[in-house]
Amino acid sequence: MSTTDCGTELDLVHEGRGAYGRFGLVVLRTKSVWRAFRNRMASNRLHDLDDRQLNDIGITRHDVVMALNHSGALDDPSLLLSRAARERARHRFARPANR
Numbered sequence: 001m002s003t004t005d006c007g008t009e010l011d012l013v014h015e016g017r018g019a020y021g022r023f024g025l026v027v028l029r030t031k032s033v034w035r036a037f038r039n040r041m042a043s044n045r046l047h048d049l050d051d052r053q054l055n056d057i058g059i060t061r062h063d064v065v066m067a068l069n070h071s072g073a074l075d076d077p078s079l080l081l082s083r084a085a086r087e088r089a090r091h092r093f094a095r096p097a098n099r
Contacts, residue, residue, distance in 0.1 A: 058085035
């Protein structure tokens with residue numbers, strides 16, 4: 001699975017007022033919605049993986065279900081999935097405390 005970058009191109013938005021500034025905001029919002037839709041479709045394909053494959057990428061089936069069910073239709077579930085993977089990796093690879 002690959003997801004689209006979460007960054008935005010801020011060069012379309014200008015400080016000046018006018019049609020181009022508003023157009024830039026519309027373009028940014030449209031790109032954001034399209035990115036969230038593509039990432040939602042990619043996240044839906046995670047249901048096809050088995051538990052071992054999900055574990056390899058650092059998430060569980062529960063993480064997938066929670067990300068898809070607890071994000072809105074236009075929200076990006078990949079943000080929730082990447083957060084879950086980072087937390088799991090932090091706990092999995094944490095060094096044990098010195099005794």
